[in-house]
Amino acid sequence: MKRTKIKYALNAEAPMPEILIKGWVRTKRDNKGFSFVELNDGSCLANIQAVIDHTPEIVAVLDKVGTGASVAIEGELIESPGKGQKWEVRGKSIELLGEADQETFPLQKKRHSDEFLRGIAHLRPRTNKYGAIFRMRSELAQAVHKFFADNDFFYIHTPIITGSDCEGAGEMFRVTTLEPGSKEGAENDFFGQPSSLTVSGQLSVEMFALSLGDCYTFGPTFRAENSNTPRHVAEFWMIEPEIAFADLADDMDLAEEMVKYLVQHMLDNCAEDIELFAKWVDKTLMPTLETILNEPFERLQYTKAIEILKKTKKKFDYPVEWGMDLQTEHERFLCEEKFKKPVFVYDYPKTIKPFYMRMNDDNETVAAMDLLVPRIGELVGGSQREERMDVLTSRMDEMELDKEDYWWYLDSRRYGTAPHAGFGMGFERMLMLVTGVSNIRDVMPFPRTPKSLEF
Incomplete structure (x- = not known):
């Protein structure tokens, strides 16, 4: 049967x-x-x-x-x-x-702490909470693909192993076949040059947006950032669309449309599981999701955001000055207390953003945006890309990047360049948004964090 x-x-x-x-x-x-x-x-x-x-x-x-x-x-x-x-x-x-050994089986009919369950991540999907999380994770991934398919985007599989540092931060995991302690140079390594796990598929998917039109990639990314916050892990999944013939406004429009679509999809298809989180994890979950669906997202220039943060009477751990990158406490204040809804902050100082973001006419800021959402802070980071060859190479010189490493990327500006824009959305952060879960480790099957490589 x-x-x-x-x-x-x-x-x-x-x-x-x-x-x-x-x-x-x-x-x-x-x-x-x-x-x-x-x-x-x-x-x-x-x-x-x-x-x-x-x-x-x-x-x-x-x-x-x-x-x-x-x-x-x-x-x-x-x-x-x-x-x-x-x-x-x-x-x-x-x-x-x-059979299950009753003397050692760790899951009994009582509430276990998240910390305890992280230590038995291989068994925690059998609990109500984690079973619900991973059913929702599966549904959310399907919804991502459906959104892009419905909007005529092509799905591109970008490399996991790369020779390029997309973000320019250098926090990358090396990939090598050389023996530990080997004094052989990179020319003797498998690829004949230094190679790493990718921090983003963006540069690669840009090539396809400038060939096929609207594209996206959705896959694992890796950052060797020694950070033990509830929002950071070493291995995570990124959703990265690239829109052809688009500017920053188009980029923000797509991000807002996508977030609203994903929230509605999850409410329609995971109502029972979401109800569990609204009851036991975050009492504000349903009002937060309803605001996302029913309110237009705020759009705020970075300079104006700094002015607002400076004028507030709230005391921050990190002092606010123009030119700084916003910290989580600043991001959450803007979307939770000031505007009480998601907020786009855009036109950031060029000094805190990567080389590929389009320079604004003031020569001080770039056409970049971050989408800030309650409880999490940054959910989406994106920009209009710098399509002008001379400006792009000038930015690379400013940041002391070796243009030979990016010869293929520069070809896209040399041969038929066109305006385009895109963003990256942290898949796990989106899952945190629709569940109310506050720690990214709890929405990942087997989280990878500094000094932790279990399972």
Whole structure:
């Protein structure tokens, strides 16, 4: 008999004379002559209850069944006489698929701290909270692809191993086949030159935007940044669209449209899971998401943002001065307290932004933007790209970049350059936004952080 996923069984329109469910035991309660077994198979938040009459054969199996064990139960789906559930399974047989040692199984019927569960990341998806997070992660990834497909973007697979430092910050993981401590030069390495894990697919996807039109890449990126904040990890996923024949206003329009689309999609398709987070994780989650859907995002020049931050009576840990990069406390003040909705800050000083961002006419700022959202701060960072060859090479000289390393990138400006713009959205930060989860480690299956490479 084919297995029926629990989410389909719970939403059945009529009783089923034969059903096979498989899953992991959440609870087992033995009574005189029968037992209740609650199962969850990960397909939804809710468990299904099976009622099984005792026979010598069934009792022999039930004696080995405890919390965490995996079982298969055959029976019929019937209307439940109990409150809070429409259906239950009247079990006719039970098979133990995998026993769980009750003395050492770490997940019991109580609330465990997030810190404790991070230490058993391989088992935490079996809890209600983390099962919901990773179902939502899957749905959000599908929604990203659907958004771009519906908007006629091409999906480009950009390299994970690169010889270019897109951000110019140098915080990259080296890739090498040379033995540890080897004194051989990079010319003897696998690629014959220094190579690293990518921090962004942007430069590569730009080439395709200047060939095929609107494109995006969506994949893992890596930053060797020794930061242990709730918003940073060493390996994370980035959504990076590039819009052909576009300027900064087009860039902000796309980012706003995308965030609203993703929030609505998740509310439409993950209502039960979102309800769990709204009840137990963040009481302000639903109002935050409703504001995102119903309010136009604020658009604020960087210079004006600095003026607002300077005039407020709120005390910040980091003093505010023109020319500084905004810190999380500044970002959150703007979107949570000042405007109470998402805020685009744009036209940043050129000194704090990468070489590829388009220079404004003032020669002091670039056409860059960050989208700030409540609880998180920066969700999106993007810019209009510098399409003018002479300005681009001048910026590279200012930043002491070797133009030979970017010969292929400069070719795109040498042969048929055109205005274009794009941004990067942290996938995990978007997931934090729609769940209310405050630590990025909790929305990643196996987070990679400084001094931590478990699992």
